[in-house]
Amino acid sequence: MRTLVLAALLFVFAGGAFALTPQEGTLDPEQEARYRTLIHELRCLVCQNQTIADSNADLAADLRREVHTHIVAGATDDEVRRYVTDRYGEFVLYKPPMTARTAVLWIGPFLLVAFGVLVALRILRRPRAVAAPAPSADTERLRRLLDEEER
Amino acid sequence: MRYVRYTAPVVILLLLIFLFYRGLALDPREVPSPLVGKAAPAFELPLLEPEGQSLTPKALGGRPVLVNFFASWCAGCQVEHPLLMELSKQGVEIVGMDYKDEPADVRRWLQRHGNPYRQVAIDRVGQAGLDWGVYGVPETYVLGPDGTILFKQIGPVTPQAWERDIRPLLVGVR
Amino acid sequence: MIPELGHFALWLALAVGLVQAIVPTVGYARRNLRWMSIAGAAAQVQFLLVVVSYLCLSEAFHQNDFSVAYVAANSHSALPLIYRLSAVWGAHEGSLLLWLLMLSGWAFAVSIFNRRLPADISSLVLAALGAVSVGFLLFMLLTSNPFERAFPVPLEGRDLNPLLQDPGLIIHPPMLYMGYVGFSVAFAFAIAALVTGRMDSAWARWARPWTTTAWLFLTMGITLGSWWAYNELGWGGWWFWDPVENASFMPWLVGTALIHSLAVTEKRGLLQSWTLLLSIVAFSLSLLGTFLVRSGVLVSVHAFATDPARGVFILAFLGVVVGGGLLLYAIRAPKLVRQGEMQLASREGLLLFNNVFLVVTAAMVLFGTLFPLLMDALDLGKYSVGPPYFNRMFFLLMAPLAVLVGFAGVVSWKRANLIESFKPLRVLALIAVVLGVALPFLTQGKGSVAASAGAVLSVWVLVTSVQEVWRRVRAKPSLAAGLRSVPRGAWGMTLAHIGLGVWTMGVAFASTFNVEKDVRLGSGQSADIGRYEFRFDGVTHVEGPNFKSDTGHVVVSYRGREIATLNPEKRLYPSQGSVMTEAAVDHNPLRDLYVAMGEPIDKNDANGDWALRLYYKPMMRLVWFGGVLMFFGGILAATDRRYRLAQRAAASIPDGAAAA
Numbered sequence: 001m002r003t004l005v006l007a008a009l010l011f012v013f014a015g016g017a018f019a020l021t022p023q024e025g026t027l028d029p030e031q032e033a034r035y036r037t038l039i040h041e042l043r044c045l046v047c048q049n050q051t052i053a054d055s056n057a058d059l060a061a062d063l064r065r066e067v068h069t070h071i072v073a074g075a076t077d078d079e080v081r082r083y084v085t086d087r088y089g090e091f092v093l094y095k096p097p098m099t100a101r102t103a104v105l106w107i108g109p110f111l112l113v114a115f116g117v118l119v120a121l122r123i124l125r126r127p128r129a130v131a132a133p134a135p136s137a138d139t140e141r142l143r144r145l146l147d148e149e150e151r
Numbered sequence: 152m153r154y155v156r157y158t159a160p161v162v163i164l165l166l167l168i169f170l171f172y173r174g175l176a177l178d179p180r181e182v183p184s185p186l187v188g189k190a191a192p193a194f195e196l197p198l199l200e201p202e203g204q205s206l207t208p209k210a211l212g213g214r215p216v217l218v219n220f221f222a223s224w225c226a227g228c229q230v231e232h233p234l235l236m237e238l239s240k241q242g243v244e245i246v247g248m249d250y251k252d253e254p255a256d257v258r259r260w261l262q263r264h265g266n267p268y269r270q271v272a273i274d275r276v277g278q279a280g281l282d283w284g285v286y287g288v289p290e291t292y293v294l295g296p297d298g299t300i301l302f303k304q305i306g307p308v309t310p311q312a313w314e315r316d317i318r319p320l321l322v323g324v325r
Numbered sequence: 326m327i328p329e330l331g332h333f334a335l336w337l338a339l340a341v342g343l344v345q346a347i348v349p350t351v352g353y354a355r356r357n358l359r360w361m362s363i364a365g366a367a368a369q370v371q372f373l374l375v376v377v378s379y380l381c382l383s384e385a386f387h388q389n390d391f392s393v394a395y396v397a398a399n400s401h402s403a404l405p406l407i408y409r410l411s412a413v414w415g416a417h418e419g420s421l422l423l424w425l426l427m428l429s430g431w432a433f434a435v436s437i438f439n440r441r442l443p444a445d446i447s448s449l450v451l452a453a454l455g456a457v458s459v460g461f462l463l464f465m466l467l468t469s470n471p472f473e474r475a476f477p478v479p480l481e482g483r484d485l486n487p488l489l490q491d492p493g494l495i496i497h498p499p500m501l502y503m504g505y506v507g508f509s510v511a512f513a514f515a516i517a518a519l520v521t522g523r524m525d526s527a528w529a530r531w532a533r534p535w536t537t538t539a540w541l542f543l544t545m546g547i548t549l550g551s552w553w554a555y556n557e558l559g560w561g562g563w564w565f566w567d568p569v570e571n572a573s574f575m576p577w578l579v580g581t582a583l584i585h586s587l588a589v590t591e592k593r594g595l596l597q598s599w600t601l602l603l604s605i606v607a608f609s610l611s612l613l614g615t616f617l618v619r620s621g622v623l624v625s626v627h628a629f630a631t632d633p634a635r636g637v638f639i640l641a642f643l644g645v646v647v648g649g650g651l652l653l654y655a656i657r658a659p660k661l662v663r664q665g666e667m668q669l670a671s672r673e674g675l676l677l678f679n680n681v682f683l684v685v686t687a688a689m690v691l692f693g694t695l696f697p698l699l700m701d702a703l704d705l706g707k708y709s710v711g712p713p714y715f716n717r718m719f720f721l722l723m724a725p726l727a728v729l730v731g732f733a734g735v736v737s738w739k740r741a742n743l744i745e746s747f748k749p750l751r752v753l754a755l756i757a758v759v760l761g762v763a764l765p766f767l768t769q770g771k772g773s774v775a776a777s778a779g780a781v782l783s784v785w786v787l788v789t790s791v792q793e794v795w796r797r798v799r800a801k802p803s804l805a806a807g808l809r810s811v812p813r814g815a816w817g818m819t820l821a822h823i824g825l826g827v828w829t830m831g832v833a834f835a836s837t838f839n840v841e842k843d844v845r846l847g848s849g850q851s852a853d854i855g856r857y858e859f860r861f862d863g864v865t866h867v868e869g870p871n872f873k874s875d876t877g878h879v880v881v882s883y884r885g886r887e888i889a890t891l892n893p894e895k896r897l898y899p900s901q902g903s904v905m906t907e908a909a910v911d912h913n914p915l916r917d918l919y920v921a922m923g924e925p926i927d928k929n930d931a932n933g934d935w936a937l938r939l940y941y942k943p944m945m946r947l948v949w950f951g952g953v954l955m956f957f958g959g960i961l962a963a964t965d966r967r968y969r970l971a972q973r974a975a976a977s978i979p980d981g982a983a984a985a
């Protein structure tokens with residue numbers, strides 16, 4: 001176990017100093033927008049909790065350069081994503097693709113909302129049920145005071 | 152039906168706890184390679200020696216080989232180096248890919264620590280590293296005789312990793 | 326000596342905590358009033374002990390006592406005093422002590438403000454809090470002792486992580502923990518309700534101010550965290566859906582659902598078991614967050630030094646506390662449910678839907694955060710779930726809620742006359758649509774579907790938020806009498822909803838119209854974003870107390886007229902060898918102009934060309950201003966007169982009845 005931790009610590013990430021160096025070559029506004037969106041979607045493997053847009057790591061700079069080059073060369077967004085995932089796997093996409101495995105991620109919340117709304121509607125249409133137990137003097141007085149304020 | 156309503160939360164908690172318990176044994180930072188099972192990515196890199204010549208994947212084919220991405224500036228590489236020297240003496244083929252490094256620095260480093268590599272290629276800019284999905288050094292790829300990537304070791308090659316993961320693959324195909 | 330005193334105080338606190346947890350509980354089972362009343366005294370003693378312990382640790386930092394391992398790991402003699410004192414909570418062990426301080430502080434507060442609580446509820450609440458404190462104390466004393474000594478004594482500390490050397494550290498964690506930990510009181514109230522079988526409007530009235538107070542602190546804590554990240558991390562981001570951020574946001578979402586559900590239980594005595602469940606779940610999510618941050622199970626920029634052994638302990642603790650609570654819920658809740666009638670067209674109905682959307686959003690955040698772990702554990706691959714996913718889902722799930730908020734002020738309790746209520750809303754809806762669609766054009770000079778959608782929702786929430794106050798004012802003969810008749814709670818609700826509207830506007834514009842530009846500038850050169858021009862005037866070298874800085878000078882002009890000088894920095898902290906980016910921001914309510922230093926193009930020449938990143942962020946300030954408004958709204962709501970009135974009412978009831 002300790003060797004594992006030690007080994008992990010010695011594994012030097014391809015980190016470095018070249019941070020926000022602007023790219024060579026210019027993009028038209030539409031390409032620029034695509035570039036910005038893409039670099040904010042790709043995960044930096046070195047820091048692992050930043051996008052390659054925000055990361056200072058060498059690898060992030062390399063990947064930004066690659067994205068830029070690919071866009072200039074005419075690649076589509078999907079092709080750029082495929083370029084990176086072919087090499088690094090799906091881990092590098094902050095926006096999970098829609099596949100059989102990730103379907104639950106994209107669709108699940110809406111199913112849950114539908115379920116919640118149905119349950120709520122059922123509760124709201126429930127017929128009058130068991131009568132309440134007699135409230136204590138404490139609650140009765142508070143309720144009167146409250147109702148006064150209500151109006 | 153109403154019991155489901157009240158017991159569901161406990162059940163969900165138990166499932167979560169089980170998931171977390173499993174999760175404690177996992178390493179969330181490790182990124183496995185999608186290249187395992189695929190052919191080694193193409194590259195053409197200048198060799199350290201002899202100068203002027205290049206290394207391509209074709210030169211690797213025919214027999215199993217370890218492709219080890221390393222650098223003279225990398226501390227973890229020094230940790231695995233003695234083991235690589237030992238393996239090289241035993242006849243394991245190791246090719247070194249010098250990642251983002253200067254030839255002069257790597258020459259000095261190999262002179263100091265020993266050279267376990269059959270050949271050393273210089274990946275100055277890291278382009279080959281990108282194509283191989285390298286995100287840190289050291290990383291080692293195990294190639295089969297047909298040039299397919301069989302395994303990727305992330306981090307230094309430890310004796311356990313050699314015994315458990317790498318040697319079985321090489322023995323099988325020898 | 327002092328560290329040993331602090332350590333000893335913790336052991337004593339553990340003993341007191343055990344007493345606080347066990348004696349009143351047994352006393353309740355045996356109907357022994359005296360044993361039950363020990364809870365208050367125990368809570369107070371425990372708080373004092375924890376304060377002593379905390380002060381001992383602070384003193385160790387004050388004195389630069391590097392023989393204490395924790396101080397050596399997180400401090401430095403050159404570290405300014407204020408950061409030395411804040412460094413107490415800068416890493417794992419000390420932050421646990423802060424947790425404990427907050428927990429015992431909340432218990433202390435309950436022991437003081439419990440005169441209107443019946444003795445059985447009060448003692449059980451304190452007993453539950455005592456039990457939680459025992460868990461934390463065991464965790465600290467067995468695995469994470471901040472007073473551990475280090476031999477040989479290092480000559481110098483390793484310094485506080487430079488990322489933390491910022492005013493944000495001084496205020497964000499304490500606020501956040503006040504909120505996070507504060508939900509333990511709601512949890513304890515739920516436990517007390519389940520054990521005693523008392524679950525009614527009165528219970529809700531007791532629990533509500535405590536819950537609202539915890540909620541408002543959490544709101545401020547999260548807002549401060551976002552503001553701090555923006556200023557400190559150097560890349561203009563203010564929310565990243567990082568697992569630890571999510572760990573604080575999930576309790577907030579559930580907490581918001583809870584304070585609304587409590588309103589229904591208080592006013593109509595309905596949704597009791599649901600409110601109980603939410604009370605347990607809110608604190609469970611706080612504990613879950615504690616686990617996620619400290620176990621190494623997820624990758625996060627906030628994560629403390631991780632250790633799976635500690636992770637197992639916290640997991641066990643989680644299982645006992647949350648499992649115990651949920652088990653109690655499963656067994657006891659079915660017995661105390663009392664159904665009443667809830668109409669669809671009523672405030673209760675509206676709040677029920679409010680809860681549906683908030684809870685589903687919390688579930689979405691939880692699932693998205695845990696999905697990578699789930700897939701990895703099932704060997705189905707390595708995935709990442711980040712801002713693109715969360716941003717889209719959050720908007721889709723919360724937009725309906727923003728629409729519903731508009732009806733909050735006009736729909737009355739029990740039974741609402743929809744036709745009458747909705748008449749004034751039609752005009753307001755029209756205003757919202759027109760203004761919302763127009764605002765992007767008016768302020769940014771161009772249109773955007775996303776921004777317009779957000780702006781429409783924002784204006785809708787803002788213009789409808791005054792309905793509650795307006796309704797009450799109209800019922801009175803004069804404006805003055807009308808305003809006076811509005812209870813503080815209603816002002817609180819209004820202010821909090823306005824805060825929501827302001828926040829929505831900020832997010833809509835800052836997310837869609839922000840511009841990010843990477844430029845390379847030499848001294849004297851400029852770059853522009855729209856009508857703003859950024860002129861780079863080179864770099865000067867500055868020596869700080871424990872860092873060296875390359876400070877850039879950037880002059881910003883708007884339409885040719887100089888409006889600001891910004892001084893972003895690139896700092897090197899020699900003790901840790903880390904490099905930090907200190908961004909410089911010029912802000913007004915309408916926009917932020919943000920400059921961050923990248924690197925010198927030639928690594929060896931700091932006076933040559935530099936890479937800079939420039940940002941234009943419209944309405945960024947509204948995001949935090951919205952949070953601040955919600956905070957103040959919460960304060961007004963929690964201090965409503967009826968919570969203080971209740972004190973007088975309860976005081977006149979004989980003790981015998983209260984103990985029954």
